[in-house]
Amino acid sequence: MKLLTTTALVAITATAAAAEGWKDDYQVLKFGILSSENEKDRLMRNEPLRGYLEETLGVEVEIFTAGNYDGVIQALSANQIEIARLGSSAYAAAFTATDGGVVPTLTTQKMDGTTGYYSIVVSRCDSGIKNLEDAKGKVHAFADPDSTSGYAVPYFNMVTREGFKPEDYFGTVTFSGSHEAGVTGVVNGTFDTAATYQNNAVDGIFQRMEEKGMIEPGQVCTIWESPEITSGPWTFRKNLPEALIEDVTAAIEEFPTADLEGYKLYSSWTVEDPNPDTGFVRVNAERYNWIVDMRAWIKEQRRSGS
Incomplete structure (x- = not known):
């Protein structure tokens, strides 16, 4: 019995050492963040x-x-960073680029328990463009080819639900490069319409730009909204130690309660938002299979020219 107890103790100690062992090989962890807003604000929000x-x-x-x-x-994909906070479509792109070599672990949850957001198309309120019918023949900007709300979802819905192919319907289709650039282009008249996202009527890209003084309030109006989109995941390389993935996931999961003020800055919390982000919930790859399939569909549409 004494030998068994000693053996069990050694096993437990070895397991604990193995769990901590990833830090010997990964003394620096890098996490990537997408370009939905300017770099200064991205870094500021993620610093906490x-x-x-x-x-x-x-x-x-x-x-x-x-x-x-x-x-x-x-x-x-090139093992240059360990972790990334991706949108759903960017996750699907990483999944495809690595032949399934990524692991999603967490996504954002809101106060009402939902874990989604919406793609929208915006125009200047004074443009006379009130809906997608009014935008026919105009200059339309998607955000980025790997953006869920700024490209994949609106493109997919325009073809399958609205009944038109953007390249044929709009006078010009282009990419702005980021969500903020798309909204700025609409305000400045470079684009007639642009695809971006919002969580609700008071929280989204153009609302945040108004709060930051980047654009004047009341210039931008929503003319189309998608069905709800599953929020994107915190994503790890699958070739990382399981203990590393779990330790970092657990730490991110606890961030909202461990540093409430830091989390408020990170999540762009405002007192006016009736349904703010409140934390994270666990997810798996199955949750995003439809996004992978949607991207494959879009790629096939491009290839076939249909």
């Missing part, structure tokens, strides 16, 4: 999380940014 993870995990944590979505996806 970076600092919290560094202190909690006991390793150096760095934020990785790129000029477009594909830069973060390629960094994840």
